[in-house]
Amino acid sequence: MSNFFVSSIGKKFVLSLTGLFLILFLVVHLSVNVLIVFDSTGKLFNQAAHFMDTNPLIGIIEPVLAIGLVLHLVLATIITAQNQLLRDVNYTGNKRYQKSNTRENSSWASRNMYVLGTVILVFLVIHMINFFWKIKVTGDPLLNEATGLEPGVKNAYALVTGLFVQWKWSVLIYVIGAIALGLHLYHGVWSAFQSLGWSNRKWRSILSIIGIIVSLIFAGGFAFIPVFVLIQDMVC
Amino acid sequence: MKLTLKVWRQHSPKDKGRFEEYILQNASSDMTFLEMLDALNEQLISQDKDPVAFEHDCREGICGCCAMMINGRPHGPNAETTTCQLNMKAFKDNDTIVIEPWRARSFPVIKDLVVDRQAFEKIMEAGGFVHMDTGSAPEANTLAVPKGKADEAIEAASCIGCGACVAACKNASAMLFVAAKVSQYALLPQGKPEGGKRAWNMVAKMDELGFGSCTNTGACEVECPKGISLAHIARLNREFIKGGFITLVAEEE
Amino acid sequence: MTILNSKIPQGSLSQKWTNHKNAMKLVSPANKKKLDIIMVGTGVAGASAAASLGELGYNVKVFCYQDSPRRAHSVAAQGGINAAKNYRNDNDSNYRLFHDMIKGGDFRAREANVYRAAEVSNAIIDQLVAQGVPFAREYGGHLTTRSFGGVQVSRTFYASGITGQQVLLGSYAALKRQAAKGSVEMYERRQMLEIVVKDGKARGIVCRNLVTGQMERYSANAVVLATGGYGTIFFLSTLAVNSSGAAAYAAYKKGAFFANPSFIQIHPSCIPQMNEYQSKLTLMSESLRNDGRVWVPKDKGDKRSPDQIPEEERDYYLERRYPAFGNLVPRDIASRAAKERCDAGYGVGETGFAVYLDFSDAIKAQGEKMIKNKYGNLFDLYGKITGEDPYKVPMKIYPAGHYTMGGLWVDYNLMTTIPGLFAIGEANFSDHGANRLGASSLMQGCGDGYFILPYTIGNYLADEIKTKKLTTDDQAFDIAEKEAKERIQRLMNIKGNTSALAFHRALGKIMWDHAGMTRSEEGIKEGLKKVDDLEDRFYKDLKITGTTDSMNQPMERALRVAANFEISRLMLRDAMNRKESCGAHFREEHQTEEGETLRNDRDYSYVAAWEYLGERKEPKLHKEELKFEAVEVSQRSYK
């Protein structure tokens, strides 16, 4: 059994499970964030953010999530490095193929999962510095603006909208991040099911449609929020 | 039909190899791709040059000998077609065609376009069979096999072992090849009893021999001359994972 | 008088094999480990034999020229494999299968061997199914069958249109299992050039490593040739382009007799030659004649497209001439009938050398889906090669060289006239007489390999335990290697202007014209002369470039072409000698008024086995008289 996690399929087994698990996080995250769109007073969002911040269950899930993410990253790195370093170069030191028409046989996203993952990771770091770090550690004057809610509830809404309004170019970063996430999911979702062996001829097309829907929802959702905030600000 | 051919030439496994360019004046659109290479070799022989080595035998798409990268695609541009079945109608007058051998760490070049596919043999030896000795078989109709399963097993079993899947794969993974065999046996009652173990052994061998791991790009399926489906890879994954858990929990297999 | 001893066991036909098995000597497990067997060839015959012998505990060394045993030309067989299972309850039996083969072979095969082939047929299907060969099934999950030519029962098991591949992969898998275990050693990419004979017994081989160009020596207690047929003698044939009779020829040169060399099957349904560059003809399986109807227009030179020709202006000539068997007459008959129509000017297609194989009635009756299910990959194959859609336009087909019934003479134990040298599968002559019935070659190959040779070779080896091991530095090896090297050097040194490919093409044309579907005394004489002339030119004008120390495929071909000259002469001489028509051998001088074969049982009811007496020397004819006890020899009729 120890060989399981060393074998190529075993590694992908874990990669897929963690990938699917991380989608769960995205679901929660997006459902909280859309509240920004539905309530321009920020009440709902702040309430939800407070709940996430203080709920003990979330407190437990958070480190698990972090472990999942790290596992996902580490395995993806190992798999990619092995594929690249060990296999993808030709033994005589030549380029693998002088001419290679991979466009004809596979999607760009599927061939560039690691690149997309890296973009997402970079984005994630920026994103964390912008919000997570401020809310949890350093604090920010915006957080303390009156919320109209019970005391102790931070005004995360002000922090979020403030960022997009003050630094308009940051919207672009968020849109790029969302697109990278979408492309990653476009291949990632069905691929995870495939690697877990939960696919067959019938389910394959269903799973890839699910993958497309999931990727559209998250890419669209996460890109829409900053754009919405920006437009809202410009219109008002 | 006039063609410019950029062909990989490598005298021996140790030779570094290089592309050489040849002009073939008298190609015809009626030729198959290999007949075009025959014509090139006739030309090279008449010029006292070493003919291009390439593998071929049946010339009808079933033996799996022929194997080359044509303009960046294994077996050339046509779907579900081996190199030997590829018609020169797929090319135009004055085209330049780049011809390369399969390239993967586990497929070293022997000469020119010929690579060593022994790694496939080793994978087969690791488990691509049913343990049964001649003479020990029960009456053929003892076990019924649902027609659907039998048909799917034939599809999986139609793999010709050409290696195009490895050549196409950016990871040089042999998953489609391994999956075709594991899936065939997994679908049939005769192969079922040792299913998980087979998947386990064949994948371990595949990993050991330096094939990459599958990232589900699907390139292999598109380039496979027999149209072997990715669904078989899913079945292989299933068999492997099942096999893994069985060894984890069961006392004995 | 003949020195041939076919060693047919005593007893009634159905008891012979059983009696023989009971009487054969055994080798103990401990002794098996001490015995080496060389197996040249990994088709269904070679792979199944090697795997079975490995299972028994012998040390087996296996050779093939491809990079993997799985690529042997058996892989190309399409249609199916016969067995007398009688699953259809159509009153099939071992006897009936035997009788069909004897009759199909036009009473020129050895009765006892054919009966045994039929007798072991059922066990083969059991064996293959247990190996995981995915044969076609009924909806209920049981095995299904289809009909083949020359037969009135449905006994052909199949796996879509890729039966040969599946059957071969079954034995290949068994072989791989033994290779993993170490009882079988694999030597791929080796071209066997010489058989080493020591003290009158076959004791080893010399082969060329196709990668390094080095000569290699291997010794053993017995050598088995499973090297397939020599249909590439016609250059264009349904065989793999690298298959040849060169290995059998090497055995012949060392003293193994060559039997019935002129019996070569021309398969009626192949995709016609389309242009002068063509290097290979592709078979369209005989199984298609189950549902396809063969026809030509009733009017000479009718150039209308097939759908423009109304029903009443079509000549379904097979149904017309042979109402009882219709489109399913044996191959030789169907081939000649096609040739007759085309020669008379009724042929279709651009060249006029093709007939239609039409599925429109079957598609109407059964639906396209059903036809696709039965023949999908054959239709695809046809479409790919011709660019036409056979679901819409009738296929165009024409006969092409396909299978060699002739081969090395073997006795009932499958041993050649050189003790210790065995021949199995298509390489021997034994089971098909003057014409082979469809789906019976995979059957023979598997039978020889799984169930016959493993017993009979033991019977021989039981006495060999006492014989001293032969080391490869023995003088016999030196001589053999020297011969092989000289042969190559001779070819390399010619330095002429014509490639081996061009010579092969030219020789093929001569053989097709003079020893093809029909033969005549005049034609044969002319053919012999042309072969000699071409050979003279070959040794003056051959050009091989490249080196001998690495892969050199034109050189490999040159070696095969060199052997082909001798085999060609042998074929022509055999055809000349046999002044009768039987099966695939059709002498124009000997035909009935209706143009059917006219046998001469009084003078030619024998196997012609030829003994080599030297390069270009007239070989010596030995006759094995054929006695028929269980069948009544009759004029073959499929009307």
Ligand SMILES: Cc1cc2nc3c(=O)[nH]c(=O)nc-3n(C[C@H](O)[C@H](O)[C@H](O)COP(=O)(O)OP(=O)(O)OC[C@H]3O[C@@H](n4cnc5c(N)ncnc54)[C@H](O)[C@@H]3O)c2cc1C
């Ligand atoms: C297109 C086609 C379709 C057919 N369809 C059917 C069918 O439906 N049913 C049926 O029963 N039969 C069919 N046949 C006939 C049947 O496939 C063959 O007769 C049979 O498979 C021969 O098997 P074999 O083992 O004797 O030889 P092969 O499979 O021809 O194998 C020959 C082996 O010998 C090796 N070899 C040869 N020479 C040398 C050498 N000098 N040195 C080293 N190795 C050598 C080769 O590497 C190869 O491994 C078909 C044949 C063809 C061509």
Ligand code: SF4
């Ligand atoms: S899976 Fe397809 S591409 Fe890969 S070896 Fe088999 S036939 Fe070739």
Ligand code: FES
């Ligand atoms: S030569 Fe056999 S598959 Fe191409």
